[in-house]
Amino acid sequence: MxxxxxxxxxxxxxxxxxxxxxxxxxxxxxxxxxxxxxxxxxxxxxxxxxxxxxxxxxxxxxxxxxxxxxxxxxxxxxxxxxxxxxxxxxxxxxxxxxxISFIADFxxxxxxxxxxxxxxxxxIYAEIESLPKQCKQVFKAIFIEGKSTAAIAEEMGLSPQTVLNQKAKALQIIRSAVSQKDVFVSLLFIELMLSAFFKNESGL
Known part of the structure; x- marks a missing residue:
């Protein structure tokens, strides 16, 4: 910004x-x-x-x-x-x-x-919010809300292939943006994409 x-x-x-x-x-x-x-x-x-x-x-x-x-x-x-x-x-x-086992001196x-x-x-979330509107909607629906490609396509009135294309576009934009910051940010982004932090459908 x-x-x-x-x-x-x-x-x-x-x-x-x-x-x-x-x-x-x-x-x-x-x-x-x-x-x-x-x-x-x-x-x-x-x-x-x-x-x-x-x-x-x-x-x-x-x-x-x-x-x-x-x-x-x-x-x-x-x-x-x-x-x-x-x-x-x-x-x-x-x-x-x-x-209480979980309490320890901080x-x-x-x-x-x-x-x-x-x-x-x-x-990373700031980069998500900066995505083009449709890319952002698809990205959030898949990786944050955990919705399937078919469900998103139906809700947004898009073809499944368009949803997949927007998903790939969003990932490419964010990866490119975070890679320009530093190695730690890039590695964390990759880790998050491969973890359950985002409620992701199977496969990227």
Whole structure:
């Protein structure tokens, strides 16, 4: 996003523009869930924290002057919320004298490592949001919603071959974009495409 577009985007966000808010959510929610789940080890709690952070962002929307400030807030607030959750769980463990195996002293180095991965995920999701409209619809339907080629073709009024062509086009565009960033981003993208992180149909 160019500086000019960044300013227009922030203005729209601060004015409550639904498209800007949806773009922020689509770009950041899953990376935040990934990051939070790696720390608290509970997907439901990770999703709850991510949702609460977005609500806080909306309540504070007039406090941000740039997209970078928003990104920083989302990840910093998530990190703090996760640490607060772990502290409360540890306190409850001490109070009840029960052993909760998943609770351990949080490792700042591990948190920073997962934060880096989450930011890379955010960059990948930003590339997804930048795809041409039809490519984006097909990509999300296949890799995020886990729909079959036949189901997407029927829903979108396309032939199965057109869906496959749009899928291949989307993958090519994203691979090209992330390959220009750095090796780590490229490797992570490939790993995600081969893993269950996206609810993918059989085969790429």
């Amino acid at each position: 160019s500086a000019r577009n960044d300013i227009a985007f922030i203005e729209g966000f601060r004015n409550g523009d639904e498209i800007a808010i949806r773009e922020l959510y689509d770009t950041h929610y899953r990376p935040l869930c990934y990051f939070n789940q790696k720390i608290v080890r509970h997907m439901q709690e990770a999703e709850d924290i991510s949702t609460e952070i977005f609500l806080k962002l909306l309540r504070k929307k007039n406090d941000f002057d740039s997209l970078q400030e928003i990104k920083s807030f989302l990840f910093t607030a998530s990190k703090n919320a996760c640490i607060d959750f772990l502290r409360k769980e540890k306190q409850q463990q001490k109070s009840s004298n029960n052993q 490792d700042e180095n591990l948190i920073e490592q997962e934060l880096l991965t989450a930011k890379v995920l955010q960059a």
